[in-house]
Amino acid sequence: MLEKAREGSDILIEVRFHGRGGQGAVTAADLLAVAGFKEGYYTLSFPTFGAEKRGTPVASFLRISDKPIVQRDEVYNPDYVVVMDPSLIGVVDVLAGIKKDGMLIANYPKGSEDLKRHLNTDVKVYSINATKMAMEHLGRPITNTAMVGALVGATNIVKLETLKGTIKEWFEDESLAEKNIKLVEEAYQYMKEVCKW
């Protein structure tokens, strides 16, 4: 998508993340805000504001643009939607307002076909078993870095190297950073394969 910006035309990419409180939906949006910034773009990320409790459905938002971002309303017509928890499918209207040529990526163990059927949509929908990957790499079902890797693998909105650099700086604990980088790489490669670009 950002190739368009590199060619000089206006661009604004809007992403909505759905997760459950404690899963790191805010961090997911923040990581891409930093990665986008590193690549020279204007970025803005923000949570749905409130007194969210662990486990309740939450959302966070991301805008990436080649111009200063003046829109601070919630993202109503996302280019991309990222769902971090399979249990949100059918509970939250995750496709709400998504652009016709948009894309949804979900952490969903039963595969893309099953997900597409479930969501009953013409929009591009891809699944990844991010919980399994996170358990293998982190030993915990924290899927935010995996899902960021998956989004970048599916869309190339930032370069993988930029994302890895961002994650390296993000985690103070070096070994945790390394584990997350490996997780991101696996999710990225998996999704790149699935989306075949």
Place this chain on the structure above:
Amino acid sequence: MRKVVRGFYAIAHAVKLCKPNVICAYPITPQTEIVENLAAMHAEGELENCEYITAESEFGAASILVGASAAGARTFTATSSQGLILMSEVLYNAAGMRLPIVMVVANRALSAPLSIWNDHQDSMAMRDAGIIQVYVENNQEAHDLVPVAFRVAEDKRVMLPFMLCMDGFKLTHAYEPIELLEQEIIDAFLPPYDPPVKMTTKKPLTFGAYAPPPYYMEFRAIMHDAMERARKVIEEAMKEWSSITGRDYGGHTFTDYDEAEVAVVAMGSIVSMARDVAEEMRKEGKKVGVLKIRTFRPFPADEVRKALENVDKVIVLERALSLGSDGPLTLEVKSALYGTSKEIHTVVVGLGGRDVPRDLMVKIISEVYEGKVKPGFRFEGIHEYEEVIP
């Protein structure tokens, strides 16, 4: 240095560089992270000659700062909503005692019903306290105006508290790239606080003394004069600061048009989107513009009158209510336009954090432009409602 930070960090970082002597606060959403960051900076030893005090309430926090400021300290606090109105008794005193306390208000709705989300009702409730009020549009502006706040408040021609108002959550919790100020720039712009009088153990003084009828009125008239003088002091400071930072936010107001049939008057973070919509409409040949009000106290009536001189219709976007009257911003705009005849629309939006989608902004402006709505007071982005009192 350009870095992606949250709004609350942008404030804390700027406050640190202004070298305050006493920071005192009580936590309240969505302000808390501002003072949390400052407390962390203090604990890390990044704040020299500075006391960080957690008070038992906002009332206590403001009271402690009154004492500290009277003793000659540079003082800072931040608060929101109920915290601000709990401070209000003390803040009227601070203004009357001419104490240049600088505070950030992370704007939030007032109870009841309880809301932690953004609008401007809290700071508007402090409108008449004798506190300078400036509303910012984005986090860069919030960051940049912290040194300006200290400089203006502490200027001997002013000596009044300064309230920097930023939209709670919308700005405080937004994560975006900010050009962070450097220490040398602030040191060159902001001299150390040199209080004209200060309380010491060797020279005890009374602040806020008993003023019976023969004296009280003059004190208030002097405050009024000081607030009037603040206009020029703010302008001077902003001008100098713009030339130093290279970022010009305009003066008390900012307009994006030379000529407009319809002008939107707004304050705070909603301004950017209104401007974006107006720009798009201008591309379609529609003469629409945005007048941003940055300084609300003292109110820039002359600038507003001039900016709206050739405008036919005015849309005032209200983020607060003055129940039983027009919104507080509308009252100012109408007063500034006294003697002229214009169509004025008061449009109340975004109370208690109700999101204002871009589509709603387009609708509000287009309907007025096309003459589809009658002037006057109305709510937008509101659901159907019915009052039920059994």
